[in-house]
Each structure stands twice: as C-alpha cells, then as structure tokens.
Amino acid sequence: MNGTRHRDVDEYLQRLRRSMGDLPAERRDEILAEIEGHVSELLAETSATTDAEVRNVQDRVGDPDDIAAEARDRLGINQVTRSEPPRTSWPDIAALTLLVVGSLMITLASSPEAMLVAWMAAVVLLWISDVWSRSDKVTVTLILLVGGLGAVAIQDAREPEGFIYFASILLAAVLPPALLGLKLRRAHLAGGGRCGPPAGGRER
Amino acid sequence: MVDGQERLLTQMRRGTLEYCVLALLREEERYGFDLVRALAAVDGMVTSEGTIYPLLGRLRRDGLVSTTWEESPSGPPRRYYRLTPKGHKALGEFVEEWQRFRDAVDRFVEGGNG
Numbered sequence: 001m002n003g004t005r006h007r008d009v010d011e012y013l014q015r016l017r018r019s020m021g022d023l024p025a026e027r028r029d030e031i032l033a034e035i036e037g038h039v040s041e042l043l044a045e046t047s048a049t050t051d052a053e054v055r056n057v058q059d060r061v062g063d064p065d066d067i068a069a070e071a072r073d074r075l076g077i078n079q080v081t082r083s084e085p086p087r088t089s090w091p092d093i094a095a096l097t098l099l100v101v102g103s104l105m106i107t108l109a110s111s112p113e114a115m116l117v118a119w120m121a122a123v124v125l126l127w128i129s130d131v132w133s134r135s136d137k138v139t140v141t142l143i144l145l146v147g148g149l150g151a152v153a154i155q156d157a158r159e160p161e162g163f164i165y166f167a168s169i170l171l172a173a174v175l176p177p178a179l180l181g182l183k184l185r186r187a188h189l190a191g192g193g194r195c196g197p198p199a200g201g202r203e204r
Numbered sequence: 205m206v207d208g209q210e211r212l213l214t215q216m217r218r219g220t221l222e223y224c225v226l227a228l229l230r231e232e233e234r235y236g237f238d239l240v241r242a243l244a245a246v247d248g249m250v251t252s253e254g255t256i257y258p259l260l261g262r263l264r265r266d267g268l269v270s271t272t273w274e275e276s277p278s279g280p281p282r283r284y285y286r287l288t289p290k291g292h293k294a295l296g297e298f299v300e301e302w303q304r305f306r307d308a309v310d311r312f313v314e315g316g317n318g
Contacts, residue, residue, distance in 0.1 A: 016254075027261055033283075034236050034257040040279055041237040042253075062252020071258035075265075 006054045009039060012064070019068035023077060031071055035061060088184060091125045092132075096180055098122035099144075103173030112151040119144050126180075136183055140176040147172020213248060222259055223302070224249060226287060226295040229269060233286035236260060260285060268294055 013036055020028045042048070042057045061067075072078070102118030105111045123144060126137055150168040221243075228234060228242050240256050243249045250256065263269045268291035273281045287295070 030261055031257045034260070035254050037280060037282065038237050038240065038253065038257070044279065060253050062254040066252050067254040067258065070252075070255040071261070074258040074262040 006043075006049070006051075008051065008054045008058070009043070012039070012058050012061075016064040016067060019064040020071055023068070023071055023075065027071070027075060031067070035067070088131055089129075092129045092184065095122045095125035095129060096177055096184070098125065099177045099180070103177065106147075106151055106169055107173050112148075115151060116148055119148060132180060132183055136180065140180060143172050143175050217249065220302075221249065221256075222263060223295060223298045225256070225259065225263065226268060226291055226298075229285055229287045229291070230295065233272075233284045235274075235282040235284050237282075239285065263291070267291075 013032065016035065017028070017032055020031065023031075039057060039061055042060065043054070046053065046057060048054050048057050098118045099122045102115040102122060105114040105118060123141055126132065126140060147169045150166075150172070224243060225239060228239055234242070236257060239260075240250060240253045243256065244253065260269070264271060264285075267288055269285045270288050271283050271285050274284050276282045
C-alpha cells in the first residue's frame with residue numbers, strides 16, 4: 001500500500017460522500033475520515049490488491065447508502081430526499097402537455113380528431129403516473145370523456161344547441177390541465193418543503 | 205421467515221449495540237478498526253463494518269466517549285475512543301436495566317412460567 005490506492009477505493013469513498021451529501025459537513029467528514037482509515041487498515045491487513053479482493057473489502061465495510069442511512073438514523077436527521085414522495089417525471093409533464101395540446105386543437109384549430117388523439121395519449125400517461133391520486137385520474141378522465149363526446153357530437157350536428165357542447169368542450173379543455181397542474185405543484189411543494197422534526201440536520 | 209429473523213436481529217442490535225461499544229471501552233481505549241474487530245468476533249453483532257462509525261460519532265456528540273489522536277506504528281494517526289464519566293454512568297445504568305429485562309424475558313420464553 002505504498003501511496004497508490006486502488007481506484008475502486010477512491011470511487012467507493014466518493015460514493016459514500018455523495019450518499020451522505022445531506023448530512024452536516026462536520027459529521028460527514030468525520031465519518032468519511034474514519035471509514036477511510038478503516039478501509040486502509042482492512043486493505044493492509046488482508047493485503048488486498050486484486051479487483052476482487054478490494055471488492056470484498058468494500059462488501060465488509062458496507063453499502064454507502066446503508067452507512068448514510070445509519071448516520072441519518074443515529075444523528076436524528078430526517079430523511080427527506082430519499083424516502084421521496086412520488087417525484088415528477090417526464091410522463092407527468094408529457095401528460096400535462098398533451099392535455100394542453102389537445103385543448104388547443106379543439107379551441108383554436110377546431111380539430112376534434114387531433115384533440116382526441118392528444119387526449120387519449122394524455123389519459124394513458126396520466127394513469128401510468130404516480131404523482132396524481134386515483135380520484136384525480138378518474139375526475140380528469142370523465143371530464144375529457146364528456147368533452148371528447150361533445151366534440152364529436154358538435155362535428156356531427158353543428159346545430160344551434162351546439163353552444164352547450166362547445167361550452168362543455170371549453171370546460172374540458174381548461175379544467176383538467178388546471179386541476180392536474182395545481183395538484184402537481186402542491187405535490188412538489190410537499191416534497192421539497194416537508195419539514196423534519198429535529199432542527200439542524202438538513203442543509204439543502 | 206429469514207426476513208423476519210433478520211429484522212428482529214436488526215431491531216435488537218439497534219437498541220443494544222451502543223452499549224456493547226461502551227462495554228468494550230470500559231477497560232481500555234480503542235480505535236475504530238479495533239472496536240469493529242472485537243464486535244465482529246461475536247456472531248451477529250456487526251453486519252456492515254462501516255455502520256459503526258455513525259454510532260461512534262453520536263456517542264461522542266452525546267459526551268459518552270471522548271477521542272484522542274494517536275500515532276499508529278504503520279499508516280496515518282488513529283482516533284482512539286475512551287469512555288467518559290458520563291459514558292461509565294450510562295453503561296452502568298444499562299447493565300442494571302438489561303439484567304432485569306433479560307431475566308424478565310427469560311422467565312417467559314424459557315417456558316414453565318406460571
């Protein structure tokens with residue numbers, strides 16, 4: 001162990017540092033320094049040099065995430081970022097976008113076909129998503145169904161009472177994106193702003 | 205079943221590991237690697253060796269142990285842990301409670317209670 005350390009060891013310590021990224025710097029550095037020393041002692045004791053031997057040493061020391069979890073637990077730091085509330089991902093954004101696109105298609109381009117395609121795709125993505133509750137999904141799907149049927153009916157009939165249909169479509173075009181957008185924002189705020197009991201801890 | 209056993213062991217260890225550490229420091233000061241080795245020599249006390257360090261950090265913050273740096277015959281200096289008076293007191297209280305608790309549980313699990 002003359003100076004040059006196996007690159008996997010550095011990589012392991014880096015991973016550990018990242019895993020403990022949310023701990024107070026002083027605590028994190030202390031634990032890191034101790035584990036670095038521990039790894040050196042283990043490497044020296046077992047005279048591990050090959051990749052497999054070094055990996056075996058890492059297995060003994062433990063998974064960085066486990067050590068970080070233990071540190072949060074022992075230091076009374078609430079885990080916020082990792083036990084995440086469902087995080088917004090691209091299907092959620094895509095669902096919202098498609099809803100708006102569908103709404104524009106019917107209100108501006110008067111194209112029920114394009115609207116139906118966009119909304120159907122949006123509904124599929126909506127049901128895949130886990131940021132919205134089941135009741136949100138049911139509500140939005142029903143509104144879209146009514147709006148979609150209204151659009152088809154308006155195209156077939158083009159009669160004076162078509163105004164009612166048009167109003168319902170307009171409602172279907174505005175309500176779902178507004179509702180889902182609002183819920184998304186709230187989920188976002190709840191995720192980022194949930195406060196842990198003990199003071200100190202969180203720094204980000 | 206194995207999962208349940210593992211969870212049970214984890215829970216029991218969670219509550220008692222820190223006192224095992226304090227007990228290991230009762231007679232002599234030790235550095236982290238040495239502590240882990242002593243704990244690992246007993247089956248079931250340590251799973252991931254690295255998880256002992258967050259615990260040591262907490263014991264230090266709570267004033268149950270104090271640390272000093274000492275030269276090592278090989279390699280970088282080592283952080284040695286030793287029991288403070290507060291640590292001695294906490295250990296003594298635990299030992300008393302633990303004996304009472306262990307006897308109580310034994311009376312039930314070893315059968316013939318009544």
